[in-house]
Amino acid sequence: MLILWFKAFHVFAVVTWFAGLFYLPRLLVYHAEAEEPVVRERLKTMERRLLVMTHIGGGLTVLLGVATLAAWMRAVPDYLQTAGWLHVKLALVLAVIAYHAVLARLVRAFARDACRWTSRALRVFNELPALLLIAIVILAVVKPF
Numbered sequence: 001m002l003i004l005w006f007k008a009f010h011v012f013a014v015v016t017w018f019a020g021l022f023y024l025p026r027l028l029v030y031h032a033e034a035e036e037p038v039v040r041e042r043l044k045t046m047e048r049r050l051l052v053m054t055h056i057g058g059g060l061t062v063l064l065g066v067a068t069l070a071a072w073m074r075a076v077p078d079y080l081q082t083a084g085w086l087h088v089k090l091a092l093v094l095a096v097i098a099y100h101a102v103l104a105r106l107v108r109a110f111a112r113d114a115c116r117w118t119s120r121a122l123r124v125f126n127e128l129p130a131l132l133l134i135a136i137v138i139l140a141v142v143k144p145f
Contacts, residue, residue: 003075006068013060018133020054021096024103025126031110032119040113047107058100065093089139096132 024047031043069086072079080086102125109115117125138144 003068003071006064006071010061010064010068013057013064016057017054017061017100018057018129020050020057021100021103021129022126024050024054024107025122028106028110028115028117029119029122029126032115032117032122044111047110051104051107054100054103058097062093062097083143084145085139085143089136092132092136092139096129096136099128099132 027043027047027050031040031047034040034043069079076082106115106117106122
């Protein structure tokens with residue numbers, strides 16, 4: 001029963017995390033295209049605040065994911081050996097964490113007015129978490145191997 005609670009709150013945390021991962025790059029696109037100083041400053045504030053919430057969602061996602069995995073491993077000792085899909089999912093989660101780290105660096109660069117990324121590059125970058133999320137959800141729900 002505890003596993004289901006961990007899993008439920010893990011899903012809430014994932015939703016929070018990905019909301020930030022989807023919206024922050026869009027704010028950066030707007031920031032890259034903004035020319036008025038007042039708009040740029042407002043975007044810096046929005047980006048900083050949203051990054052904090054994204055960090056919280058990401059941290060809770062990882063914490064609750066580890067708790068869920070630990071609970072499964074206590075209930076089914078050979079769980080990691082029998083769940084090949086989970087190995088791929090965890091690798092994709094590491095990719096999401098790396099994406100999050102790059103996003104945080106971009107927010108800091110924009111805060112210093114030192115980002116060199118174009119709005120077009122940011123638009124492409126914005127699509128990556130959607131692709132990762134699709135793959136992770138399919139692996140978690142379908143468990144193909």
